[in-house]
Amino acid sequence: MTQGVRVEPVTDASALDRFIAIPKRLYRGQRGFVAPLALERKDALSAKKNPYFHHAEAQYFVAYSGDEPVGRVSAQIDRLYIERYRNATGHFGLIDAPDDAAVWRALTGAAESWLRERGMRRAVGPLSLSTNEETGMLVDGFDAPPMMLMTYHPPYAARRLEEQGYVKAKDLIAYDYDVERTAPITDAKILARAGLDASRIRIRRLDMKRYKEELAIVLDIFNDAWSDNWGYVPMTAAEIEHTARSMKPLIEPELFWIAEIDGEPASMIVCLPNLNEALKGLEGNLLPFGWAKLLWRLKVSKVKTSRVVLFGLRKKHQRSIIGSAVILRILDALRLGGRKIGMPRAELSWILEDNVPMRKIIEKVGGKAYKTYRVYEKAIG
Incomplete structure (x- = not known):
């Protein structure tokens, strides 16, 4: 050819x-x-x-x-x-x-x-x-x-x-999560079976007035939660600052949740409106009228899909009963938030194929695996 x-x-x-x-x-x-x-x-x-x-x-x-x-x-x-x-x-x-x-x-x-x-x-x-x-x-x-x-x-x-x-x-693995059709998620049985007090867990929205501090909490959890994952490289302070600036225009507080256990931030989920949906038909250009179309789609007509870009639970709570309960509760917060703002679908991505505990939880709440991405390797010397 x-x-x-x-x-x-x-x-x-x-x-x-x-x-x-x-x-x-x-x-x-x-x-x-x-x-x-x-x-x-x-x-x-x-x-x-x-x-x-x-x-x-x-x-x-x-x-x-x-x-x-x-x-x-x-x-x-x-x-x-x-x-x-x-x-x-x-x-x-x-x-x-x-x-x-x-x-x-x-x-x-x-x-x-x-x-x-x-x-x-x-x-x-x-x-x-x-x-x-x-x-x-x-x-x-x-x-x-x-x-x-x-x-x-x-x-x-x-x-x-x-x-x-x-x-x-x-x-x-990328999961499709239909928040419109998914039933309410409860952690009550899990906690009761383990004899744990549900009041130890608190789920709260992002406080935009404290945006910088909130992002610092989120990325601190991320660096802890992902530190043992395959291929993980920690985000530097400069990368955290860069991420905070770039994410801010897309933030929807109803899609951004922090979970606390005994008053300590323990888990987070950050879901952003799917910018690719808003970019459709612009061919990558903002001129002459792309800016107006993009802003209209994001702020007025609204996109219907979103993507979870950050999701994690501190290592000390992983593979624990209370950790599983937190994940269920924070996913339910995302479900309710998506319904509230009329954004019915979210992609949860990406999840390592061998992260079986997280995959089981996502599938339990209705997530459907629908895309696979592969990382390759080759000896070159």
Whole structure:
């Protein structure tokens, strides 16, 4: 299909624009794809604006057939990951290409060479750019509605990547949660059976007047709750501040809950309106009238879907009766909040395939697994 493929590193603004535009060129019209905002992508990929680059370096590559850009990939090394896991693992991501083995071979080869030259012996991905951002390749659920900060790949992508020697490292599951049809959730029987006092648990909404302090609580719980998870890298203070700023315009207090046990913050759930639903048809552009359409959809006509972007329970309460009760109660708070504001569906993602306790709870309250994302690995040296 494609002849004379060459891969070039992104070295200037115009090449970065081509890099960002490739998914739109490849996937326009696919049911599961919505073009992200080009402006947001530029910021996310900027070493000056994304605090990920305080502890990481990356190189972006574009594949060309003649003068036509046909594919892309990133290669990145995260020093915090290296320090935590003490192995020579680099990452790749943002990989998008047509159904053409030559393009996939050229792109993965470029990323692997860059990583190998810097002492890496294993490549893991796709991560765009870390596990705290977009993680995995979509391998099931291609026609499901696209969700914010979750990747899209067509059905052939996994096969093409596997042809280059990549094998499964871990699957990540996304759950569809229908808050309109789900019955009320109760933790009363669980607590009574264990002889625990329900008054020890308090569930409360986000206090927007204390937004910065509330986000600090949420991200402290996140860093504790996820610290033993596969692939986890802690969020730095700069990343926490960046996350707080970027999330604030999308916050719906009815979708943001904190749970306390004996007065101590113990669990949290942060669900955001699905920005991808609002971006549909804008083709990633805010000019000339995209700003108005986006604001109208978010604030007036309202989106109907949402995504849980942060969800966790402190380690000391995990695998405990009271911890299970807290998770049930906070999910019920989300259910009621979604009903109240007319946002009937939420995606709970992502959940590690082997996080059986959490998966059982989500399925118990009516969550349906409907998408699978796969992280791959390959020895490169």
